[in-house]
Amino acid sequence: MSLEKFFNAIDANQDIYVQRLKEIVAIKSISGEPECRADTIFMGEWFLAELERLGASTKRVEPGTQEIGGRTLPLPPVVLATYGTDPLKKTVLVYGHYDVQPALKEDGWTTDPFTLTEDKEGRLIGRGSTDDKGPVLGWLCAIEAHQQIGLELPVNVKFCFEGMEESGSEGLDAVIVQEAQAYFKDVDCVCISDNYWLGKTKPCLTYGLRGVSYFMVSVKGPAADLHSGVFGGTVHEPMTDLVQLFSKLVDSQGRILIPGIMDQVAPLTDEERKLYDGLEFDTADLRAALGTETEIHDNSIDSLMHRMRYPSLSIHGIEGAFYAPGSKTVIPSNPIGKFSIRSVPNMDPARVTELVKAFLDAEFEKLGTKNTLEVSCDHAGRPWFSSPNHWNFVAGARAVESVYQLKPDLTREGGSIPVTLTFQEALDKNVLLLPMGACDDGAHSINEKVDRRNFVEGIKMFGSYFHELAKVVME
Numbered sequence: 421m422s423l424e425k426f427f428n429a430i431d432a433n434q435d436i437y438v439q440r441l442k443e444i445v446a447i448k449s450i451s452g453e454p455e456c457r458a459d460t461i462f463m464g465e466w467f468l469a470e471l472e473r474l475g476a477s478t479k480r481v482e483p484g485t486q487e488i489g490g491r492t493l494p495l496p497p498v499v500l501a502t503y504g505t506d507p508l509k510k511t512v513l514v515y516g517h518y519d520v521q522p523a524l525k526e527d528g529w530t531t532d533p534f535t536l537t538e539d540k541e542g543r544l545i546g547r548g549s550t551d552d553k554g555p556v557l558g559w560l561c562a563i564e565a566h567q568q569i570g571l572e573l574p575v576n577v578k579f580c581f582e583g584m585e586e587s588g589s590e591g592l593d594a595v596i597v598q599e600a601q602a603y604f605k606d607v608d609c610v611c612i613s614d615n616y617w618l619g620k621t622k623p624c625l626t627y628g629l630r631g632v633s634y635f636m637v638s639v640k641g642p643a644a645d646l647h648s649g650v651f652g653g654t655v656h657e658p659m660t661d662l663v664q665l666f667s668k669l670v671d672s673q674g675r676i677l678i679p680g681i682m683d684q685v686a687p688l689t690d691e692e693r694k695l696y697d698g699l700e701f702d703t704a705d706l707r708a709a710l711g712t713e714t715e716i717h718d719n720s721i722d723s724l725m726h727r728m729r730y731p732s733l734s735i736h737g738i739e740g741a742f743y744a745p746g747s748k749t750v751i752p753s754n755p756i757g758k759f760s761i762r763s764v765p766n767m768d769p770a771r772v773t774e775l776v777k778a779f780l781d782a783e784f785e786k787l788g789t790k791n792t793l794e795v796s797c798d799h800a801g802r803p804w805f806s807s808p809n810h811w812n813f814v815a816g817a818r819a820v821e822s823v824y825q826l827k828p829d830l831t832r833e834g835g836s837i838p839v840t841l842t843f844q845e846a847l848d849k850n851v852l853l854l855p856m857g858a859c860d861d862g863a864h865s866i867n868e869k870v871d872r873r874n875f876v877e878g879i880k881m882f883g884s885y886f887h888e889l890a891k892v893v894m895e
């Protein structure tokens with residue numbers, strides 16, 4: 421059966437979809453900012469209403485509360501929805517997240533981050549455009565287009581959308597485990613669109629993710645921030661201690677310096693090494709995404725391996741430190757440094773935390789400071805790995821081919837979607853990552869965008885995936 425009519429409907433409606441994306445990008449659903457919690461909850465309610473408008477039966481799950489910045493806040497709702505319950509059809513679970521990373525115009529955005537703006541190259545620029553509001557909305561547009569042309573959806577779809585993914589998916593694991601034999605009982609396979617192609621033109625299917633362990637390093641000194649003219653030279657400065665510690669974590673070639681971390685990494689086999697030769701990626705793709713020529717490795721295979729199969733350590737920021745323009749002469753009393761380690765098979769988060777704490781405690785001891793140190797792991801998610809030979813991947817590959825006339829690359833992703841492993845383990849079903857966006861989309865960065873082409877063709881790909889799933893033999 422040709423999907424031509426379906427594809428045409430999407431082409432014809434694309435401006436409406438873009439307008440809808442504009443509407444939801446404007447909702448500041450930043451899960452990490454307490455003052456945006458009401459907006460984040462509203463974003464969940466928007467999706468509940470949209471799913472109901474499409475005829476899905478919905479369930480709003482309250483995953484509990486969160487302690488943040490000395491406040492207790494309600495967690496945003498987990499949006500569950502069922503579209504179709506035909507026992508003769510397969511059931512696919514689609515997961516996505518409606519929360520976004522923080523964004524400020526002053527960070528260097530060329531346009532307001534919460535006003536979706538299309539430039540002359542067809543880039544739809546705005547926070548969440550590619551991560552993950554565009555893809556989440558895309559699934560719903562694919563269903564709406566079926567309804568408009570009177571084409572029956574050949575599978576049942578269950579949705580699970582969360583509003584805390586960018587903050588460690590707090591509360592979600594418990595919901596999945598609790599609903600595994602209830603709401604999720606009939607699920608045959610899972611699909612997530614929340615990552616990116618390797619390059620700008622060739623789609624991919626993804627079968628691995630790195631895990632992430634996020635650390636807070638608090639150094640406490642004087643009771644309050646001090647004047648550096650009055651107290652400089654007389655007091656142990658917490659910021660100085662913190663900077664010393666941070667200098668010991670990783671070197672400028674990206675090598676993690678914490679003893680024991682690299683020992684856990686699964687060895688590279690010849691078979692795995694060969695897989696990288698088949699991937700369409702070159703340093704130009706990396707440079708395009710970086711916007712500069714500041715890559716560490718001098719060949720694309722090493723760059724790929726360091727994204728996909730080796731751990732990395734990134735320093736993110738310092739809370740409680742002076743960062744504004746100008747030259748304030750303060751001694752911060754309690755800076756909290758933040759860094760994360762992306763983990764890979766066979767790293768274990770508990771062991772990573774143990775090694776990090778022991779190392780930082782020992783290094784702090786060496787500083788001879790009277791300040792105090794507290795290291796905590798804010799959240800940790802394990803790496804995920806799946807079988808790309810599963811029928812779910814076969815359907816994904818056929819969907820890509822039907823839209824792009826290209827065989828997708830099979831990739832592992834450097835980012836983390838901790839819930840992927842929870843779905844795989846709690847439901848015992850295959851999970852496919854089917855990205856909509858390209859390598860240069862700039863998720864988490866300034867000027868995040870999704871190309872109009874990727875958005876529109878991505879909606880077609882999602883619809884086509886439903887049809888390929890219906891056809892593929894479950895083995």
Ligand SMILES: NCC(=O)N[C@@H](Cc1c[nH]cn1)C(=O)O
Binds near residue numbers: 552586632634836838
């Ligand atoms: N698109 C997936 C994504 O961006 N995931 C985040 C998850 C995360 C974990 N801690 C904070 N965010 C990622 O950074 O990989």
Ligand SMILES: [Zn+2]
Binds near residue numbers: 552
């Ligand atoms: Zn995401």
Ligand SMILES: [Zn+2]
Binds near residue numbers: 864
């Ligand atoms: Zn993200």
